[in-house]
Amino acid sequence: MVTEPRLALIAELEAAIHACLKAHVREDEPVAILDFPDIRNCGDSAIWLGEMAYLANRHGKRPAYVSRMDDFSAEQLRRAAPDGPIFIHGGGNFGDIWGAHQDFRERVLELFPDRPVIQFPQSIHYQSPERIEQSARAIGRHRNFTLLVRDEESRAFAEKHFDCAVTLCPDMAFAIGPVESAPAIFPVLAMLRADREKAGNAEPAAWPGLPVEDWISESPRSVQASKAFGAASALLSLKPAELRLAKLDAAAHNRFRRGIRQISRGRAIVTDRLHVHICSLLIGRPHAVLDNSYGKVRRFMAAFSGGTDLSYRAASLDDGIAWAQQAAEGAAGKAAA
Known part of the structure; x- marks a missing residue:
């Protein structure tokens, strides 16, 4: 098999x-x-x-x-x-x-x-x-x-x-385990850090029209609603610990689903976030990977996750975008065949 x-x-x-x-x-x-x-x-x-x-x-x-x-x-x-x-x-x-x-x-x-x-x-x-x-x-x-x-x-x-x-x-x-993806709407999506772990000052200015995002923006109302729903699902429990766990677990599911929906929008992805790399593997999307500020992504890929054709260790942002464009074209061709 x-x-x-x-x-x-x-x-x-x-x-x-x-x-x-x-x-x-x-x-x-x-x-x-x-x-x-x-x-x-x-x-x-x-x-x-x-x-x-x-x-x-x-x-x-x-x-x-x-x-x-x-x-x-x-x-x-x-x-x-x-x-x-x-x-x-x-x-x-x-x-x-x-x-x-x-x-x-x-x-x-x-x-x-x-x-x-x-x-x-x-x-x-x-x-x-x-x-x-x-x-x-x-x-x-x-x-x-x-x-x-x-x-x-x-x-x-x-x-x-x-x-x-x-x-x-x-x-x-x-x-x-493996996760089901949503349909792609962009050929390439850049998911780049905007926090203190960002590596360098590289910007995709040479690639007009390329969507550039991060996944740290959220709706507080959506998170609160998910926590309320989680608490309601555990109302039969009289244990405060179980109620707390239900609320927090629901918030985590809400955020994870948001992240999967977001990265699924790219037929191929460019990222310097470790968990965009990991989640791209979970959903089966090709992605080019840059490092964060102190080598965390490179080190993890060397130890565990760098062995599939889905991921490419890019030498630069331009290199990663160029690879992702080719991967997106290949994925589109397979889907049309």
């Missing part, structure tokens, strides 16, 4: 995720997940939904406690999940670029010195030696912290600086 390469890759990476995590989830213990990404970035919602899909599909579990950074309560966590592992949401915020997340992570280690704490897969990047030392002290004091990382450079860094178990693991979004 012939399997489409991207489907084989998705299945392979989901199996690798399970190999990394299976020892940390026991059927008789509750699970907590902290740092829910209640933000506009669709990629973080893809990671969250992958975390939830992994627990549901591989273990038949829902977390007993979830929280954002700003509504976290150690007391509520202990009440809802008196034992068992504490997971921290994965992504690309381990280090000092997004310092609030690192501060929160180290606070959790301090508050729960006797509980296993597992960091879902992260990319690591520090700019300050002092901040590295602060993180190393927090991790060293805990003694039961497991750090999953998404690339070889992050693993080497963690093994050098941190006294904890370190494991290379794919991004959790692959646990979602």
Whole structure:
């Protein structure tokens, strides 16, 4: 039986995720997940939904406690999940670029010195030696912290600086599995970062008419409506933790669907966002990939996801756009045949 390469890759990476995590989830213990990404970035919602899909599909579990950074309560966590592992949401915020997340992570280690704490897969990047030392002290004091990382450079860094178990693991979004796309309306769509991880000042000025977007814009009304619907669906539950999970899960689904609809509009895509790359693989769209400011995308592709014809590691924005135009023409030809 012939399997489409991207489907084989998705299945392979989901199996690798399970190999990394299976020892940390026991059927008789509750699970907590902290740092829910209640933000506009669709990629973080893809990671969250992958975390939830992994627990549901591989273990038949829902977390007993979830929280954002700003509504976290150690007391509520202990009440809802008196034992068992504490997971921290994965992504690309381990280090000092997004310092609030690192501060929160180290606070959790301090508050729960006797509980296993597992960091879902992260990319690591520090700019300050002092901040590295602060993180190393927090991790060293805990003694039961497991750090999953998404690339070889992050693993080497963690093994050098941190006294904890370190494991290379794919991004959790692959646990979602293949996703159905919407119809394309543009030949090429550029999805380029507009935040502090943007690489350089490249602009597609030489390509008039090319739609250039990011996926961090959203309707607050739509998000609030999705949370209200999620809460309504859990009204039969009298547990505050279940109501909170239903609201947050609904918001993540809303954001993920928005992101999939957005990138589906391109027959081919150019991006410097890691999760536009990952979601393009999930929906089966050809895409040219540029790096972010510190090499996160390149590093992840080298470790896990650079082995299909759907993705092209572009040398520049112009190179990526030119490749995407050719890929779009090829896709249009196949569709017309």
